[in-house]
Amino acid sequence: MWRRAAGRLLRGGGAGSPRSASVAAAAELRRRLEKELEDIRCAGTWKSERVIASRQGPHLRLTAGGAGILNFCANNYLGLSSHPEVIRAATEALEKFGAGLSSVRFICGTQSIHKDLEEKIARFHQREDAILYASCFDANAGIFEALLTPEDAVLSDELNHASIIDGIRLCKANKYRYKHMDMQDLEAKLQDAQKHRLRLVATDGAFSMDGDIAPLREICQLAQKYDALVFIDECHATGFLGPNGRGTDELLGVMDKVTIINSTLGKALGGAAGGYTTGPKPLIDLLRQRSRPYLFSNSLPPAVVGCASKALDLLMESNAIAQSMAAKTQRFRSKMTAAGFTISGKDHPICPVMLGDARLAAVMAEDMLNRGIYVIGFSYPVVPKGKARIRVQISAVHSDEDIDRCVEAFTEVGRKHGALS
Numbered sequence: 001m002w003r004r005a006a007g008r009l010l011r012g013g014g015a016g017s018p019r020s021a022s023v024a025a026a027a028e029l030r031r032r033l034e035k036e037l038e039d040i041r042c043a044g045t046w047k048s049e050r051v052i053a054s055r056q057g058p059h060l061r062l063t064a065g066g067a068g069i070l071n072f073c074a075n076n077y078l079g080l081s082s083h084p085e086v087i088r089a090a091t092e093a094l095e096k097f098g099a100g101l102s103s104v105r106f107i108c109g110t111q112s113i114h115k116d117l118e119e120k121i122a123r124f125h126q127r128e129d130a131i132l133y134a135s136c137f138d139a140n141a142g143i144f145e146a147l148l149t150p151e152d153a154v155l156s157d158e159l160n161h162a163s164i165i166d167g168i169r170l171c172k173a174n175k176y177r178y179k180h181m182d183m184q185d186l187e188a189k190l191q192d193a194q195k196h197r198l199r200l201v202a203t204d205g206a207f208s209m210d211g212d213i214a215p216l217r218e219i220c221q222l223a224q225k226y227d228a229l230v231f232i233d234e235c236h237a238t239g240f241l242g243p244n245g246r247g248t249d250e251l252l253g254v255m256d257k258v259t260i261i262n263s264t265l266g267k268a269l270g271g272a273a274g275g276y277t278t279g280p281k282p283l284i285d286l287l288r289q290r291s292r293p294y295l296f297s298n299s300l301p302p303a304v305v306g307c308a309s310k311a312l313d314l315l316m317e318s319n320a321i322a323q324s325m326a327a328k329t330q331r332f333r334s335k336m337t338a339a340g341f342t343i344s345g346k347d348h349p350i351c352p353v354m355l356g357d358a359r360l361a362a363v364m365a366e367d368m369l370n371r372g373i374y375v376i377g378f379s380y381p382v383v384p385k386g387k388a389r390i391r392v393q394i395s396a397v398h399s400d401e402d403i404d405r406c407v408e409a410f411t412e413v414g415r416k417h418g419a420l421s
């Protein structure tokens with residue numbers, strides 16, 4: 001008996017042995033995962049990924065299908081992802097500084113280009129200092145925990161980006177969630193939060209599902225009245241909102257009233273990757289000491305730093321690219337409205353074509369792709385029930401003809417599926 005059991009153990013088989021236990025656990029895990037995946041498919045919320053065989057830009061080639069398509073669903077607002085000068089800057093940084101640092105910043109991962117880019121970001125936003133992260137997701141994950149304690153409070157718009165929500169979850173401050181852009185609700189929550197040492201209002205500058213812009217003037221007024229600080233996430237604003245593309249705070253004339261800005265290098269600013277926080281110097285110094293995604297993650301690769309740095313140079317030289325994007329946005333919004341569609345938001349290159357019904361949004365998006373126009377339908381739970389839409393994103397590098405083709409295709413598809421009479 002003992003011999004048989006010992007033999008099974010040595011061979012690694014048999015009930016009760018470590019190997020059989022791990023085989024059973026792996027089988028159980030596989031069953032559970034397959035069931036969960038099936039549930040996602042059944043709920044109609046499965047996200048599939050189309051594989052692109054070309055550079056990012058207004059005209060794409062997909063691996064499946066071969067033919068070129070017109071792309072209206074990237075955050076490439078200024079078209080800098082494939083800008084020749086941005087690519088050249090990345091190549092030069094790669095040649096001069098290598099592929100990567102194999103280190104976090106505080107060990108041996110800080111190069112002169114990291115310091116130069118941080119200085120440039122702070123200058124661009126007219127702030128004291130800036131700190132780089134591998135992504136804005138990381139910047140949002142790292143700031144609240146480093147800054148706020150159980151004595152403090154954070155007040156967050158209910159529709160803030162997932163990374164802000166996760167960042168707030170990680171901190172021990174008292175948490176208030178105010179109704180989307182509802183200033184009465186924010187005021188009530190600020191009154192309640194007076195008992196705490198410090199209050200931080202956190203909002204997206206521009207909300208990516210609706211293309212709507214946070215009422216920053218009113219938020220800053222309330223912040224002043226109730227002695228609070230204001231934090232904005234400018235991922236969908238940096239580089240193109242406001243007269244010089246500085247963002248929502250410039251657009252709404254409150255650059256001196258917003259204390260902290262987090263934003264991304266992965267959208268308008270070259271589109272490679274990376275994020276940052278910019279604001280008061282002591283805050284940035286503290287983040288370098290305490291912010292976990294900064295302390296425990298690799299430095300940004302030089303090529304990525306090169307892209308973002310060149311994108312900022314281009315924007316600081318001229319606002320022509322941002323103005324071109326604004327003109328294209330205006331063309332799309334006015335033509336679609338004239339065709340009978342409802343476009344959510346105002347003046348923002350995120351142009352959600354509101355359809356209501358989830359199925360209608362899905363079949364119309366599919367039919368648009370059949371006509372060579374790449375747009376994405378969004379429905380519950382990504383957006384509220386009954387508010388399904390197709391989100392169109394305009395870029396400075398779309399031509400007027402591209403915009404007109406998109407409007408024509410929408411009009412045809414809308415008529416075909418009953419979204420237009």
Ligand code: PLP
Nearest residue numbers: 135136137161235264266274275
């Ligand atoms: N914040 C907002 C509002 C975003 O839309 C995104 C990206 O989708 C992020 C943060 C995360 O940015 P990154 O891609 O740099 O992690």
